Amino acid sequence: MNTFETIGIIGAGVMGSDLALDLASQGYQVILKDIHEEALDKAKAKIREDFKLVKLMKKELQVKEIEQVLSNIRFTTTYQEFHAVPFVIENITENWEAKQQVYLELREHCEEDTIYGVNTSCISITKVGAILPNPEMAIGMHFMNPVPLKQMVEIIKGYYTSGDTIQKIKDFLKAIGKKPVLVNDSPGFVTNRVLMPMINECIWAVHDGVAAPQDVDKIFRLGFSHKMGPLATADLIGLDTILNSIMVLYESYNDPKYRPCPLLVKMVDAGLLGKKSGKGFFDYTSVLAPSRV
Structure with a gap:
């Protein structure tokens, strides 16, 4: 019923x-x-x-x-x-x-x-x-x-x-x-209080030239048995939503560990929002597997 x-x-x-x-x-x-x-x-x-x-x-x-x-x-x-x-x-x-x-x-x-x-x-x-x-x-x-x-x-x-x-x-x-x-009730609750800083830090790794998006995600899939890498997850959620969530955490806790990566801000400004826009860290406009933009 x-x-x-x-x-x-x-x-x-x-x-x-x-x-x-x-x-x-x-x-x-x-x-x-x-x-x-x-x-x-x-x-x-x-x-x-x-x-x-x-x-x-x-x-x-x-x-x-x-x-x-x-x-x-x-x-x-x-x-x-x-x-x-x-x-x-x-x-x-x-x-x-x-x-x-x-x-x-x-x-x-x-x-x-x-x-x-x-x-x-x-x-x-x-x-x-x-x-x-x-x-x-x-x-x-x-x-x-x-x-x-x-x-x-x-x-x-x-x-x-x-x-x-x-x-x-x-x-x-x-x-x-x-x-x-x-x-x-607490900003970010449990999931996003942990997930969003992890995604943001992965974006920093790309921003700083440490690794390409596909390699960042490969590490998490192969090394930690994640079904989906953090950057593909970000694309699925929507990079605008990721940015909004990070900003709420940053403003709520007033803690620099939540400061959004400039690359994330730039991508949102450019309309590269992930799967819903066709492109984010990966390209969804092709029928082939996502590739780096």
Whole structure:
């Protein structure tokens, strides 16, 4: 039995479209909202393409055909239907001003007992909860990429998050085949507090001419049995997201160890954002294996 029958998802980027695919393929009704029609169109195309791999990898799927998956998703640019949504997962950019605006809008359209899942890797859950009518209903939910194929979800207890909210989200995540790990609210939580400095340091290694991107990643794949190297991981997440996350850590801890590498800043300025833009540390415009840009 589904913990929530209908789920609202804010943001139709990589994470939002992956979440919509994961939930819709398990029988949930999804309302996917973005401010741009173009983003929704791209999300629909991505869901259609990604379902092929998900169907191949997950034999236990409830929904077997892509048209049925898409029929479970309503694509919209408005909050018109959010008054009836008991659970919202927000996935927009890692920028506090942008997130704040979304939650100020959501609280005008959602019921007071709506649960808000803040899908973030670094933004304070306590800060989000403080601007909601019932701050105990806000909880952090850091999904791993790609969402349909990754089981672990880092869930974050903000200062106000209630035990009831935590239990409901744990039950929901287990129902969709995830394995929740509860941590306390702190900048970067556990995953990004450790992962982002590692990625940033690997970028410094490239910046300083120590090694080429493919060799940095080869060391981690062959030496430490990582399935994906740090720079390929950065490309998958999006270099703009990496930079935003590093900046949040840098500003939150006021510690120079989080200072972003100038090469990362330059690449984001150049629009080399990784897989979603076609090029990052590797080239994704070819059908061949990624190569160094």
